[in-house]
Amino acid sequence: MALSFNGLASSVPPEIGSMSLLQNLDLNGNQLEGELPATISSLKDLYSLDCSNNKFIGTIPSIGSKKLLSAAFANNSFLGSFPRTFCQIASLALLDLSSNQLSGELPNCGFPSILKKCKQLIVLDIGPIPQGLLANLTSMMKPQTEFNMTSLVHHQVLHLDATMNFVDRIDVNWKMKSYTFQGTIALMIGIDLSGNSFSGEIPTELANLRGLRFLNLSRNHLSGHIPENIGDLKLLESLDCSWNELSGAIPSSISKLASLSTLNLSNNNLSGEIPVGNQLQTLDDPSIYNNNSGLCGFPLVACSKGSSGTVETLDTELETVYFCYSIIAGLVIGFWLWLGSLVFFKTWRTYVFCCVDRFQHKVMKRWRAFR
Structure with missing residues (x-):
């Protein structure tokens, strides 16, 4: 059932729970308000649920379907703690709870235990980054040969069918511009943890996710160095670590990212000479390194002999x-x-x-x- 962007108002009737054969429910981009009815738990065959960009309040109800692949509740006013219902859905491939008013502690099955069961998880849009969070995301560790898009920074999934293909429409910020794509789009692999309050260092285990196409860690409180093994992400096309507290030199291995077409390391405490080679030579916009007073080299001012030989x-x-x-x-x-x-x-x-x-x-x- 696709009801997105229809200007619907009022609330969702509880009778929706009687549609026992419903597999896809898309309510995105309306003016729906009130609470989501608890009868949604009766939809045992639900594969995709998108309630994003509405005015929903209250708590997120239990999800009864063990087949759920995609669940999006972004940009609402949901309250309460992290929904325990997602602890048991091992098939979950996408979960978006961003821009709500969730609070409290994570459930007893909490991070990273929740995600250890979700080995098919491919897109995660959600605090330090939990230790071991990335270790079991096996679907991100291998390339997806069907991927046919480049320079992906952010996405919004509206439907996800049973064959693991995103369909209908996807909104993409590509090279600083917004695009909307229609039709079936093959599976994308990426992590977006932007705009949270993650602290601590970037986990080195991140480099084990060899299939990553985009990584967005911007607008957090991450500190320490960029991992030296970042260059192991051979397929990475977009990397955004801006607006953090990262320090030290940019690792030379970043020059090994032959597919990198979008980079943003601005507003950190990085220093030293910017690495050269491969795709980095095509990234000639100085703004991607802005507000890192210790950086020098292309495309910023050249490093002085004193600084390069320090x-x-x-x-x-x-x-x-x-x-x-x-x-x-x-x-x-x-x-x-x-x-x-x-x-x-x-x-x-x-x-x-x-x-x-x-x-x-x-x-x-x-x-x-x-x-």
């Missing part, structure tokens, strides 16, 4: 200091070893004193002869 110069200076210290330490240790041998070994002490006496006798003898 590390090498520092290493040379440290080597010189260590060399001087080692010489001084050797002299001090040698002196105390010699002095200690005179104190503790009588034979050595007697021999040294005899040598000194003989030397003194020769000097005095020659001095008297000279006079």
Whole structure:
């Protein structure tokens, strides 16, 4: 049942639960309000449910279908905690709860346990990023050969059919412009965790998701370095880590992303020289590196000789200091070893004193002869 963008108002009648054979329910983009009826739990054959962009309130009702592939509740006013109903839906491939008023703690089956059961999960649009969250998303670890779109940053799924193809329409922000595509679009793989309050470092296990086409971690509180193994995401076309607190140098492995066509690392604390090579040379918009005062190199101002050789110069200076210290330490240790041998070994002490006496006798003898 496709009722999206029809200007529907009022509330959803509870009688909808009597449509026992319903597989797809699309209520996106209307003016529907009130609570979603609890009778939705009676729809046992439901594959796709989209209630996004309405005025729904209250809590998200239980979902009775174990076949659910796609569930979207974005841009409403839903209250309460994370719905426990999703803990048991292993078939779930897309879950969008963004832009609501959910609160409280995650359920006992909570992150990442919820997602460990969802091994078919391919698109996740949802806090630090939970440890182990990404380890079991096996569908993201392999390329999807049917994928036929490029430069994907964000998406909005309206339908998902039983053959795992997105259908009807998809809204895409592609190279800073918005596009709407009609018809069947083959499966896309990506993670959008933007606009949350995630903190801590970006998990290195992210690089295990070799099938990723787009990754959006923008507008969070992520810190630390960009993972060195980011270059393992060979199929990545779009990477957005802007508006975080990332620091350190941009890893050189990012130049291995041969498919990268959209990049945004602005508004962080990154420093050092921007890597060069491959697709990075085509990304000539300086704004993608804005507000990183320590960055230099193409397409920003060239790095000065002093800044580019800072590390090498520092290493040379440290080597010189260590060399001087080692010489001084050797002299001090040698002196105390010699002095200690005179104190503790009588034979050595007697021999040294005899040598000194003989030397003194020769000097005095020659001095008297000279006079």
